Amino acid sequence: MNKRLGIALVALVIWLGITVFAGKLFTDGDISLQEAVSRGIGWAWVAAAGFILAVCHWQGWSDVGLNRWASFRDWRLAWLPMLYILVALGFAFVFGLPPATVLIFIAINCFFVGFSEELMLRGAVFQGFRHTVSIWPAVLLTSVVFGAMHSLNVFVTGDLKQALIQSSAAFLSGILFIALRLRTGSLWVPIIVHALWDFATFTVGGATGGMHHGDLPAETLTMAEPGTLTQFVPVLLVLPNAIYGLWLMRNISATHANPET
Secondary structure, eight states: OOHHHHHHHHHHHHHHIIIIIGGGGGSSSSOOHHHHHHSSOOHHHHHHHHHHHHHHHHHTOTTSSTTOOOOHHHHHTTHHHHHHHHHHHHHHHHHOOOOHHHHHHHHHHHHHHHHHHIIIIIIIIHHHHHTTSOHHHHHHHHHHHHHHHGGGGHHHHOOHHHHHHHHHHHHHHHHHHHHHHHHHSOSHHHHHHHHHHHHHHHHHHHHHTTGGGSSOOGGGGSOOOOOTTGGGHHHHHHHHHHHHHHHHTTTHHHHSOSTTO
């Protein structure tokens, strides 16, 4: 293990502590992620974003992708997840959007989550792996870490089964996010797509969970317990994104052999 990967992995552990465990200080017992993003600004996510941004600045990691904004042509590569996002927001509109204040909280929190997770995983950790192993192992290892860390949501929600399902879906989503990062050369594309994806997901959750009826008790905002088959819908929904991501990365062994690319 080289020094850069070691620093990135230590930063990941601290970042997880801020994101997951420090976040418990701002909540009262186990709550759903829907409640966490809807009730106010998630200061743990803000702190985690600031932490990894400070680490990248301190280490001079200028290759994490923040220095390059994507062109219009680059943004066109995100057509598939954007189609999902637009359809989801359409459903939310039909069911009835949550109150404006809730939408604002969701938007702010989703931006910080997207920024924080992308900079930590597709930025710091991915580049650490790229300086240690070849490109495909770096892609797979980063995606595995991204998926595995979502199982820690059990400490927020108390629901291990749902955390593991979310972990599997996150692994598949991570394939797409890292593909967008590599094909565009910019971290901003996966940051924005990630944030919009989460925003659409939680907006639909708010619309179908009764949040548009006002300030209801926390238990009324919890989605119904999914059935045996429907609980795997999140994984099946993101599977096309993962396949598309693999297609986007079909030539990366030749085009991204150098960690600086």
